[in-house]
Amino acid sequence: ELAELDRRHLLHPWTPHGVGDRLVLAEGRGCEVTDSYGRTYLDGRSGQFNATLGYRHPRVLATIEEQAGKLMTYALLGSSNEPAVLLAARLAELLGEPLERTLFCNSGSEATEAAIRIVRMYHALRGEPRRTTVISLADGYHGTTVAAAAMSASPIAWTGCGPLPEGFVQIPTPGSAGDTRPGPQALEEAIVAQGAENVAAFFVEPVLGVGGIRPLPAGYLRAVREICDRHGVLLVVDEVTTGLGRTGAWFAHQREDIRPDVITTGKGLAAGYVPFAAVTMTTAVADVFASDPMLGGLRHGHTTSGHALGAAVALTVLRTIEEEGLIDHAAAMGERLCGQLADRLKGLDGVSDVRGVGLLAGVEFDSFARAAQVSQACLGAGVVVRSEGPVLSVAPPLIVTAPQVDRIVDALYDATVAAAG
Numbered sequence: 414e415l416a417e418l419d420r421r422h423l424l425h426p427w428t429p430h431g432v433g434d435r436l437v438l439a440e441g442r443g444c445e446v447t448d449s450y451g452r453t454y455l456d457g458r459s460g461q462f463n464a465t466l467g468y469r470h471p472r473v474l475a476t477i478e479e480q481a482g483k484l485m486t487y488a489l490l491g492s493s494n495e496p497a498v499l500l501a502a503r504l505a506e507l508l509g510e511p512l513e514r515t516l517f518c519n520s521g522s523e524a525t526e527a528a529i530r531i532v533r534m535y536h537a538l539r540g541e542p543r544r545t546t547v548i549s550l551a552d553g554y555h556g557t558t559v560a561a562a563a564m565s566a567s568p569i570a571w572t573g574c575g576p577l578p579e580g581f582v583q584i585p586t587p588g589s590a591g592d593t594r595p596g597p598q599a600l601e602e603a604i605v606a607q608g609a610e611n612v613a614a615f616f617v618e619p620v621l622g623v624g625g626i627r628p629l630p631a632g633y634l635r636a637v638r639e640i641c642d643r644h645g646v647l648l649v650v651d652e653v654t655t656g657l658g659r660t661g662a663w664f665a666h667q668r669e670d671i672r673p674d675v676i677t678t679g680k681g682l683a684a685g686y687v688p689f690a691a692v693t694m695t696t697a698v699a700d701v702f703a704s705d706p707m708l709g710g711l712r713h714g715h716t717t718s719g720h721a722l723g724a725a726v727a728l729t730v731l732r733t734i735e736e737e738g739l740i741d742h743a744a745a746m747g748e749r750l751c752g753q754l755a756d757r758l759k760g761l762d763g764v765s766d767v768r769g770v771g772l773l774a775g776v777e778f779d780s781f782a783r784a785a786q787v788s789q790a791c792l793g794a795g796v797v798v799r800s801e802g803p804v805l806s807v808a809p810p811l812i813v814t815a816p817q818v819d820r821i822v823d824a825l826y827d828a829t830v831a832a833a834g
């Protein structure tokens with residue numbers, strides 16, 4: 414009955430029409446979710462990489478109840494609310510100077526849109542209005558809104574969006590087939606080809622997520638930081654997937670010890686309990702808006718940006734990660750996950766590559782069909798993972814236990830061997 418109602422009334426994002434035999438989820442607890450037939454699965458994907466504290470976390474539930482009893486929402490236009498202020502301050506602490514000021518959004522895509530506008534306005538307000546071009550990696554993914562889609566070179570991302578807005582240029586992803594130059598040289602060349610005086614920013618994910626769980630090579634972020642500085646180009650690091658513990662660090666860019674000018678977060682920020690995202694920028698960037706006499710601030714935002722309930726949940730999420738030692742835990746579980754996947758799956762028939770960092774791992778198969786077959790077999794064995802193209806991604810909640818990691822790896826191993834046979 415639910416499947417029929419779903420087919421008639423729901424339009425699913427990024428999936429063929431109708432739920433078919435897909436999961437209709439009824440509830441979750443810890444790292445497990447239960448479907449409407451009462452079957453329980455280990456969630457090896459944290460929902461859509463966002464349920465970092467799993468489901469029904471008691472501290473988050475308590476916060477929801479407490480904050481709902483106080484103030485659910487109040488727009489940040491001309492006013493503030495307590496949780497939003499405290500959350501912005503906490504993000505500044507975690508990111509470190511000079512990343513100090515935050516604009517809240519509701520989704521990663523909105524954070525990307527806001528960041529595009531912020532980098533363009535930053536240059537315009539400083540008297541360089543021609544600096545509008547945004548450069549990104551060809552296999553990057555920054556969201557599904559029209560401008561965010563224009564940042565990817567994949568026709569899958571922008572089919573139906575056209576005509577695409579101007580001012581977006583892609584460079585080959587390091588290590589991809591189209592990457593004929595070593596590392597970050599492609600960025601330097603693109604900036605020179607566009608004319609540095611026309612380039613606003615370079616957007617990059619520390620680990621390409623939708624683009625196939627591809628960690629950037631060591632040293633890449635440091636090198637592009639230097640290139641951006643040399644050309645007056647802002648560096649925007651998209652940590653929507655990689656931020657808030659996923660890679661075993663608070664933020665993946667911190668592993669390279671660089672400071673972006675702007676960083677976007679989403680997914681794990683409120684751990685999926687409520688829609689919530691953010692753009693955090695340096696004071697140098699933010700101060701340009703503060704000092705603008707004409708606009709009197711950034712002309713951008715949403716009715717529910719900085720929603721009080723969402724901000725309170727995010728604060729609790731950050732507190733929980735800290736107090737429960739989940740960064741170190743994620744690093745340890747990530748090593749176990751990536752290590753075991755490499756040991757047991759590399760070299761099996763049909764497996765082209767195994768890679769990842771922290772609790773963000775990908776297994777690349779030799780075909781879309783094989784990846785889909787393996788993920789379907791894992792589901793049959795009670796483990797949710799998901800394939801996008803030929804890459805199957807594994808990203809359990811940060812609270813995952815060692816036996817649960819082992820169960821995910823066992824399921825993947827068995828399914829891969831069966832798919833090869």
Ligand code: PMP
Nearest residue numbers: 520521522554555556622653654
């Ligand atoms: N940036 C990255 C790196 C992402 O992975 C995603 C979502 N997959 C987004 C931005 C967009 O976030 P949302 O789906 O919340 O709009």
